[in-house]
Amino acid sequence: MELIYEKSVKGRRGVRLPKADVPRAAALPENLQRREAAGLPEVSELDVVRHFTNLSRRNFSVDTNFYPLGSCTMKYNAKVLENAANLFGQYHPMTALLPGGETSCQGSLAMLHELGELLAEITGMDEVTTQPLAGAHGEMTGIMLIAAYHRAKGNRKKYVVVPDSSHGTNPASAAMVGYEIITIPTAPYGDMDLDAFKTAMNGEVAAVMMTCPNTLGLFNPHIKEICDIAHEHDALMYYDGANLNAILGKVRPGDVGFDVIHVNLHKTFGTPHGGGGPGSGPVGVKKALIPFLPMPRIIKAADGGIALETDNPRSIGRTATFYGNFGVMVRAYAYMIMLGKEGLIEVSEQAVLNANYIMSRLKSHYDLPFEQTCMHECVFSASRQLKHGVHAIDIAKYLIDRGYHPPTVYFPLIVKEAIMIEPTETESKQTMDAFIAVMKEAAEMAEKDPEALLRAPVTMPVTRLDETKAAREQNVCHAGW
Amino acid sequence: MSYCPNTPDDIREMLAAIGVAGVEDLFSPVPEELRAKSFNLPEGMSEFELFQRMRLLAEKNTQNLAGFIGGGYYDHCIPAVVDHLSGRAEFYTAYTPYQPECSQGTLQALFEYQTAICRLTGMEVSNASLYDGGTALAEAAMMALRVTGRNRLVIDGGVNPFYREIVRTYLANLEVEIVEVSPQQGITSRPALTAALSDQTAAVILQNPNFFGSLDDIGDLAEEAQAKGALLIASVYPISLGMVKSPGEMGADIVVGDGQSLGNPLSFGGPSFGFIATTKKYIRNLPGRIVGETVDRNGKRGFVLTLQAREQHIKRHKATSNICSNQSLCALRGLIFLASMGKEGFAELAKLNYDKAEYAKEVLGAIRGVSVLNVATTFNEFTLALPKDAAGVVEGLLREGIAAGVPAGLYYPEMDHCLVVTVTEKRTRQEIGALAKQLEGALWS
Known part of the structure; x- marks a missing residue:
């Protein structure tokens, strides 16, 4: 997708400002004057609306996807x-x-x-x-x-x-x-x-x-x-x-x-x-x-x-x-x-129930380095999948193709190939069952068709990105204006 | 109401799958003696009752105070698109873009934001935002200490008093010497600053326009600091950059500021965002997240979080900062604001602020006994010397429903007769006239 700067057309205007109801003041002293206006985009209001609406569609979010990002508590955000x-x-x-x-x-x-x-x-x-x-x-x-x-x-x-x-x-x-x-x-x-x-x-x-x-x-x-x-x-x-x-x-x-x-x-x-x-x-x-x-x-x-x-x-x-x-x-x-005393207690009870449910349903397919009752999140390891050349990140990328925001991976640092899942209390059993099925599918694919996991994601606007190039080139500001 | 969707049947099945009898069993790792001794909270309510409760609370605020107060937060117009677009759930309910393939929306927006900040400030690199203007200044100060390996800071007294306090608080435990230089007639004193500068100075910290509203071409101060091996840190008011020479052009090494005036509501002081920009050679010393451009496996352009080896989740205690969550959504609002204003619109906005403030300065300065303190050019804030204690005047006018300005004496005890007045594009000629009338009344009736 083009950058907003690449959509710029000289002379195009967006928002209209309040009236100048006072006399124009004298110009700033020369040494304080900006010589050239900052290179902001020259776009219409509709350009802005389309650009950011389309950008937003390139995001997963809680309102659109299950987002079990461990340690971040991605619960539903009530609209009221x-x-x-x-x-x-x-x-x-x-x-x-x-x-x-x-x-x-x-x-x-x-x-x-x-x-x-x-x-x-x-x-x-x-x-x-x-x-x-x-x-x-x-x-x-x-x-x-x-x-x-x-x-x-x-x-x-x-x-x-x-x-x-x-x-x-x-x-x-x-x-x-x-x-x-x-x-x-x-x-x-x-x-x-x-x-x-x-x-x-x-x-x-x-x-x-x-x-x-x-x-x-x-x-x-x-x-x-x-x-x-x-x-x-x-x-x-x-x-x-x-x-x-x-x-x-x-x-x-x-x-x-x-x-x-x-x-x-x-x-x-x-x-x-x-x-x-x-x-x-x-x-x-x-x-x-x-x-x-x-x-x-x-x-x-x-x-x-x-x-x-x-x-x-x-x-x-x-x-x-x-x-x-x-x-x-x-x-x-x-x-x-709004939640009050009972509601807040229910939050923790259901958060812990959901996490233990996912833990118990997935432990047959993923290594669980610390097998005991967990609280609001559980941490698996993809070490079993690694034997087939599949890393935690590959499973994460496959989940993206299946419409799930991946769990937190590689944290905590003390667990090799960590996959940290925090469902939160606002997810239903049905949502989690569907997620569990895809996680099991990924584990099975790691054995039968690891290549497919290494290719993922293939359904997003971009495939896997070259992070080394980004760090080397340090291109953090669009050139050319 | 707790937004927990599981039915009693779901819960039964889940407990069976786990192999426990009840939810309480899942809390068995918590020893009995550690259980909560109290949890005395009110009963919950529906969203309809909640809304009524919140409305009653909000109504305890006096509404529609005509605002001539600034002091770091400014009452500017916010185009409707800012709320609508930043409120899109895909931006709003996402988190940090750790998984770039399904976060290109946030990542590209932040890249565009960084670009906007670089272009406004005249600098080469920007991060993806910090908390606010004051904490950004403290981070910049710490960055300068790291870059230079020195332990002395010179900070101009014209820097927002809250920002100076934040810098002092951040550095209180780090054996750093902070020298404050008193401004003269509302502007940086060259001789005092020169005297404070030494070859142990890590940075000279200035604000432009400063707390009194004065604009300064700080190019000579940047050269002087750099000649001693110190960095020049400039805290700037972004709206002024629509017409004032950029801090990059003036030679600053690090530029910071608060992004509230770029499309973020006053919201009783937060959230807004802090910005920080610098030159390429210091990029690895920047705090916080940075988005970089790269390509995917097919050579297609995409964006990722980059240089993460500076950050706390990798480097832990050796990180450049402890910051994790920043103010992404507020930075996005800033970007949408700037894109809506556009190149010409943003310059026009700055001019409008300047024109209205110049008009107000003339009208208010003409009141008997009142004079303008600033000898320098001002942007949209200026300082009046009143014939009376400014705090009393402000208190009186506040009762009449007008916030006339910030009494400088609150933060500069020797300036108890001075009033810092802010005029943005939202204030009309009529409101300025009303302020003049009321101020005159407060002084002379």
Whole structure:
């Protein structure tokens, strides 16, 4: 398909602007003038509409395809959330910071405050900041809070401990805050090796970052013990909330002993993923960390109204320009109050049921490196298929031809030829049965006709793409204007 | 209501296939003593009841405040096509394009977005978006520290105070020295900046137009920084690039900004997107995702995520950034906005902003006792010196339903009489006249 720039015709115009109802001002001084207009496309409105409509048709999405991308929780995004969010559309964030401005945006502030309270109850934390703009941003904010906490006690410490099964963002976030990383291997039983963990712990460890259930979809039965050991060394426990969809109403990280948590609203609380964002990653903390929360902090004032606290010298400062991805948070808030207590519990129960169903139906055809009851996702290995020269990626590409977005492949890194499947609670048995049948078909083809899998996909606008060429040539901007 | 479709029969069959008696058995890996101690949430509701609830909440906001406030977020027109096209479910409910063959829509759009950012800023390479303007500036600062191996930053006081705070927060644990240079008369002070610059400076950070609205040809500052081996980071307001010389032409090494004004609603501060662009030689130091052009097995053009070896899911703690989810959909909105405006339309939009602000500056500056602080040219924001404390004036006018501007004293205590006023293409001559009348009333009645 042509690029929008290749559809450009000199002199063609799209949108019409508001009238110039004021006199034309003098030109800018010469040294500030742009000599040549930026090379934006010159297209009509219909050109724009056709172009982007046709581009959109080259995507798989939750609304068009089963999308069991493990670790991403690609659940259905309820349409009413869009209607609800539109009610809050055009409101300037600076209004709240003007003198006397808080009174004019009590609706928006109250929503943020209530969202924080709901998340605190769901996760067992004492207070939540809505400022972080995505999961990884929440992790970084959380680790900054932990650094501030330790520094206030005299030593910010040196290390952050992560299991080798963790999301890559965990060590990357800790490194952004200046910590060195200690990586703990996974034991044969599928959880962080407890002995290795005990050996690694020392007084210079600031935090331990855990995902529970972990990226293998397994709930760590030793999680309480891990929290206790960390606390004995005056290290804080960080909970990566990426997999929260598995435990709503069942487990609260705060009850278990975690001190800091981020929640990916775009995963657990049903907001659309937008082709890679915007997300939202509010962070919850226990009491001891509240003094360090980012500013502005959204608080309940003495008169019952919602106010912004902007002058706390102990705060880590500001991690985003305003109050977080408000538009995402409105949707998540609406989702939470619509589902309510029973609905949210059902989410986790059905998510776990669906994942175990797929696991039990596919284990005859694919290796299951850690065979035990899983939570919201299950991780297979294509090692059996590899004997026939078929990799996980080949199975993924075949699924595309059959109309399924592939599961996550090659993650977690600790499983060879990993295939990580997260169906979510919003998929039916019938959808999963059809998917299971195609997965079995792929396994059979790996034995009988591996070549066919290596050719896939053949039904898409493009066949497999040359990633090496892309990395070598680094053509990231269209030339020629 | 939980959107779970399985019927009791489905559930029975699934449990049988798994070989357990009930769903609760699947939670057996969770020890009893770790079960939730509380889950005190309200009862759920239908979507109809939800909509009513949300409407009541939204109505607690005072609507239709005539807006002359900016400070990083701007009230611009958004063509209807932006909502309609970005709202297409195939874009909206997809995720990161890890599987390129079934994600060419998102990938090509992001490639086109990167191209638009390069052309606006006059730079060679752009990533596929960051979170927002402030965090993009912090990422740029960290990038400069990596590139130069130095640990000192010089940041101009005219950079948005929130952005400066974000940079300080991001770097608080990294043993970096940050030197802030105070602006003079609303513009970067050359002597102060020269004095702050040393051969240990990783980057000089400027904003153009700056917080007070002043435009500056920063070419000389870029040369001066580069002569000392430092990078020049420019934070820019994208709409101004319709008529102002691009930061690339001025010699910047890294350009960042907030994309809210490109087709993203004010939405109480988010989501928008941050952009970052640089020169080819620094591409491997860029944070976040980058889309690259390539070919498929038949030689047909296609697009993929590229240079992923910089990123956290491969490099873990050695990655250039921890960023994973970015603001793809908002970047897509930016692209659709720019395509709708087009080459001529975008230049016209910038001129319209400039003309209206110049008019407002003249009208407001003519009020008795009021003067314009900026000695430099301004774009669509300018700073007035009032004969009274600006915070009190703003508070009073807010009660009358008009957001007159941002009191500079909130962030620059010595400037308590100054008011930063923003005028976009959406403000009419009549609204500007009304603001002048009300401001005059607030000052003199």
